[in-house]
Amino acid sequence: MPLRKTLRTLIGGLGLAALAAASPGLSAQTLEGGPLRIVVGFAPGGPSAKVAGSVGDTPSPKLGVPGVVDNKTGAGGRLAAQQVKSTPAGQNVLMLANPAVMVVAPLVFKDSGYDPDKDFVPVSHVNDYEFALSVSTAVPVKELPHLLAWMRANPEKSNFGVPATGSLPHFFALMTAEKAGVQGQVVGYRGSAPLLNDLIGGQVPIAFDTFDVALPQHQAGKLRILAISGTRRSPFAPDIPTFKEAGLDLAATGWNTFFAPASMPPAKVALLSKAIHDVMKDPATVKAFHDSMMTPVASTQAQTAAMLKAFREQWAPVVRKSGYQP
Numbered sequence: 001m002p003l004r005k006t007l008r009t010l011i012g013g014l015g016l017a018a019l020a021a022a023s024p025g026l027s028a029q030t031l032e033g034g035p036l037r038i039v040v041g042f043a044p045g046g047p048s049a050k051v052a053g054s055v056g057d058t059p060s061p062k063l064g065v066p067g068v069v070d071n072k073t074g075a076g077g078r079l080a081a082q083q084v085k086s087t088p089a090g091q092n093v094l095m096l097a098n099p100a101v102m103v104v105a106p107l108v109f110k111d112s113g114y115d116p117d118k119d120f121v122p123v124s125h126v127n128d129y130e131f132a133l134s135v136s137t138a139v140p141v142k143e144l145p146h147l148l149a150w151m152r153a154n155p156e157k158s159n160f161g162v163p164a165t166g167s168l169p170h171f172f173a174l175m176t177a178e179k180a181g182v183q184g185q186v187v188g189y190r191g192s193a194p195l196l197n198d199l200i201g202g203q204v205p206i207a208f209d210t211f212d213v214a215l216p217q218h219q220a221g222k223l224r225i226l227a228i229s230g231t232r233r234s235p236f237a238p239d240i241p242t243f244k245e246a247g248l249d250l251a252a253t254g255w256n257t258f259f260a261p262a263s264m265p266p267a268k269v270a271l272l273s274k275a276i277h278d279v280m281k282d283p284a285t286v287k288a289f290h291d292s293m294m295t296p297v298a299s300t301q302a303q304t305a306a307m308l309k310a311f312r313e314q315w316a317p318v319v320r321k322s323g324y325q326p
Contacts, residue, residue, distance in 0.1 A: 035068045035092065036068070036092045036093075036094070037068045037070050037091070037092060037093045037094070038068065038069050038070065038093075038094050038095075038096055038258075039070045039071075039072055039080050039083070039084050039093060039094070039095045039096070040069065040070070040071050040072070040080065040095075040096050041071075041072055041073065041074070041076075041077030041078070041079060041080030041081065041095075041097065041101060042071070042073060042077055076100060076101070076105065076164075076166070077097065077098070077100055077101035077105070078101065078105055078109075078112055078113055078114070080095060080097075080101070081095065081097065081101055081102075081105075081112075081113070081114045081116075081119075081120075082113040082114055084120075084259075084261055085114045085119035085120065085261055085262070086261070087261040087263055087264075088263060089263040089264065089265060092268075093260070093261060093264075094123060094258045094259065094260055094272065095120070095258070095259045095260075095261075096126075096256055096257070096258055096259075097256070097257060097259055098168075098254060098255065098256055098257075099168050099254055099255065099311065099315065100166070100167055100168060102116045102120070102257070102259070102308070103116070103308075103311065103312055103315055103316070103319075104166060104167075104168065104171070104315075104319055107316060107319045107320065108166060108319060108324055108325065108326055109326060118262065119261065119262050120259040120260065120261060120262060121259065121260045121261075121262055121264065121266075121269050122257060122258075122259055122301065122304045122305050122308055123257070123258040123259055123260050123269055123272055123273045123276065123301060123304065124257065124258045124272075124273045124276035124277055124280070124299055124300075124301065124304055125255055125256075125257045125258075125297050125299035125303070125304040125307050125308075126256055126257065126258060126276065126280055126296065126297055126299070127255065127256050127289060127294050127295055127296050127297055128253045128254070128255050128295045128297055129210050129211065129212060129253065129254045129255070129256075129294065129295065130210070130211040130228045130229045130230040130234065130253055130254075130295075131168070131169055131172045131208055131209070131210060131211060131228065131229040131252060131253075131254070132208070132209060132210070132211040132213075132214040132215070132218075132225045132227070132228050132229070132240075133147075133176065133206065133207075133208055133225070133226050133227050133228075133243075134199060134206070134207045134208075134209070134214045134217075134218065134223045134224060134225045134226070135147060135199075135205060135206055135207075135223065135224050135226060136199050136200065136201075136202045136204070136205050136206075136223060137200075137202075137221075137222070137223060137224060138202040138205070139205045139206070139224075141226070142224060142226070143226060143246065144226045144227045144241075144243070144246035144247060144248060145246065145247050147206070147226055148180050148182055148248075151180075151182045151183075151184065151206075152182060155182075155183050155184075157205060158182065158183060158184040158185070158205070158206070159184060159185045159186075159187050159204055159205060159206065160173040160177070160184045160185070160186050160187065160204075160206050160207070160208055161187045161189060161195045161198060161199060161204040161206065161207040161208070162186055162187070162188055162189065162195070162207070162208050162209070163188075163189055163191055163192045163195050163209050163213075164188055164189065164190070164191065165186070165188030165324070165326075166188075166324055166326055168254050168315075169208040169209050169210065170186060170188065170208070170324075171315065171318050171319055171322060171324075172208055172229065172252055173186055173208040174186070174318060174322050175250065175252065175318050176208070176243075176248070176250060179248055179249070179250050180248055184206070187204055192209050192210075192213045195207055195209060196209070196213070196214070196217055196223070199223055200217065200222045200223055207223075210254065211225075211228050211229075211230075211234065212292075212293045212294065215236060215237055215293065218237070218240075219237075225237070225240050226240075226241075226246065227240070227241055227242060227243045227245075227246045227248070228240055228241075228242055228243070229242070229243055229250065229251055229252045229253060230242055230251065230253060231244075231251045233245075235290075236293050252314070252315075255297075255307070255311070257304060257307075257308070258272075258273075258276060260272065269301070270301060273300065273301040273304070274300075274301075277298050277299060277300055278298075280296055280297060280298035280299070281298045
């Protein structure tokens with residue numbers, strides 16, 4: 001299974017062999033404290049789960065200590081963050097998190113239970129994902145400019161379906177509507193599956209979700225993706241234009257990034273960051289991500305911190321302006 005191979009390859013590369021290659025002279029003492037536990041705050045189904053959730057607790061043969069994936073679901077990923085932030089310094093724990101946990105939640109909850117800057121240290125950005133604007137086949141348009149014209153002519157029908165209120169697709173929908181100068185009502189669902197079911201069935205005319213979720217249904221002819229949010233066309237579907245190519249100067253992505261609890265010694269954080277960076281450049285890892293229709297990223301700790309800063313600068317004003325309250 002490609003998803004299982006993806007993280008098995010990644011966890012395997014995070015073992016002591018990779019750490020030793022990154023820093024000659026290191027021994028098995030580098031990872032004292034037990035298994036390398038990777039905590040994910042989501043059940044299988046979303047982009048974060050695609051990177052980690054389907055693997056389970058299978059140790060990699062390359063690890064000097066076992067690699068363990070630990071799905072701590074609840075509260076939209078906040079429960080996992082609340083638990084990981086309290087990790088004692090001697091334990092080997094990383095959290096794989098997305099923007100909903102590390103950017104949106106701290107902005108919209110009065111008390112999310114953690115501070116993304118004080119309680120965590122960015123380790124390595126490992127993949128990006130794009131958003132797709134899809135329409136039901138019942139909507140008589142095949143290009144984004146035609147959809148915008150249809151929305152202006154039919155404001156009472158212009159409902160945007162999103163997989164969850166307060167999700168990044170929700171705020172990207174608001175960003176798109178503002179950029180295009182159109183009105184629309186956001187309709188939140190309990191996940192991508194019911195959203196796509198209603199889109200395919202014609203109960204909702206427009207949907208914003210992650211590209212990888214919508215693409216199989218587009219390829220099957222059950223819905224139409226009119227534009228994707230990346231800066232260039234996806235190699236997985238080169239026939240679909242970007243928003244900019246379709247006439248709307250807009251680009252945005254989501255991501256999955258490893259974070260360490262602030263209690264982890266800086267030297268160990270640096271070593272893990274270097275190891276992950278090296279693994280993400282490995283051809284086998286790149287292929288595993290591509291096979292799962294994910295875009296791999298090899299990022300240093302400094303590059304990861306810079307990415308997070310730029311991301312917050314882009315999205316924080318959108319989230320605040322929306323006035324969204326959980």
